[in-house]
Amino acid sequence: MTSDPDAAPAVSSPVTGATSAVGGSGSATTDAELVDAMTLPGVPDEFQRLWTPHRMAYISAGREPMEKNCPFCAAPDKSDEDGLIVARGKTAYVLLNLFPYNSGHLLVCPYRHIATYDQATDEEVAEIGALTQRGMRVLRDVSRCDGFNLGMNQGAIAGAGVDAHLHQHIVPRWASDANFFPIIAKTKALPQLLGDVRRTVAEAWGS
Numbered sequence: 433m434t435s436d437p438d439a440a441p442a443v444s445s446p447v448t449g450a451t452s453a454v455g456g457s458g459s460a461t462t463d464a465e466l467v468d469a470m471t472l473p474g475v476p477d478e479f480q481r482l483w484t485p486h487r488m489a490y491i492s493a494g495r496e497p498m499e500k501n502c503p504f505c506a507a508p509d510k511s512d513e514d515g516l517i518v519a520r521g522k523t524a525y526v527l528l529n530l531f532p533y534n535s536g537h538l539l540v541c542p543y544r545h546i547a548t549y550d551q552a553t554d555e556e557v558a559e560i561g562a563l564t565q566r567g568m569r570v571l572r573d574v575s576r577c578d579g580f581n582l583g584m585n586q587g588a589i590a591g592a593g594v595d596a597h598l599h600q601h602i603v604p605r606w607a608s609d610a611n612f613f614p615i616i617a618k619t620k621a622l623p624q625l626l627g628d629v630r631r632t633v634a635e636a637w638g639s
Contacts, residue, residue, distance in 0.1 A: 503530075504541045504597040516626060518634045519566070524559045526567055526637075528630050531593075533603050535624045536575050536633065538567045540600040547596050548586050560600055566637070567602045574636045577604035 507515035507527055516528040518538065529537040540563045542556045552560070568580055581603040585592035 502545060502594070502597050504539075504594060504599060505545050507541075508543060512634065513627065513630070516630050518630060519563065519637045521559050521563055523553070523556045524563055526563050528626055528633075529601070530626070532622060532626075533581075534605065534609055535622050535629055536571050536577070536604045538571070538602040538633070540564050540567065540602065542598055545596065546598050549584055549598060552598065564600055564602060570633055570636045571602065571604045574632050575604055578607050579605045581605060 504527075507517060508520070508525060509515075510517075512518075512520075516530065518526045518528065520526075523544075524540060524542045526538055526540050529539050540560050542552060542560065544552075544556070546552060549557075564582065568582075571577055571580075581601065583601050584598065585595075585601075588595040
């Protein structure tokens, strides 16, 4: 099957995020609730656009916004819902990753602002380990996952996104969670909203 040379390219609306067909001989989206891109200024082209305004924090702050405003230091001062916190311990706590690899991707962090595992006290090491085990058990119960990736990236050179504050990753894995999407398109499809995941895991944590 050959493509229609007159087919309209799809664009993502910067207003609604919705995708519609514009340009060529095609008309704008037929959904009346969506913004008609043809009424906005600009020249349509063949590119699709994914609007990611949350990334502006990284651009505005240079390399990382965490160097002065650490998200793992700020999260415990917020409500559990706003901080995406699942459980709070004495020296460490558990929260959802804002940029998850899979639904249920947890992070275990000490409250103290330390960068590497060798800087943690014996008490912190013990509680990080206990919270990691508990997180695995809860995720296995609520999501029926087949396995886990556990790990700590120590330093920016090792791939740590927030290299100034130690955090342990708990990533649930399923037999069918790896496909062409993340490999080819560098995109993860996440079926649950973070708020829903946090609520489910937090409720199971205390049971």
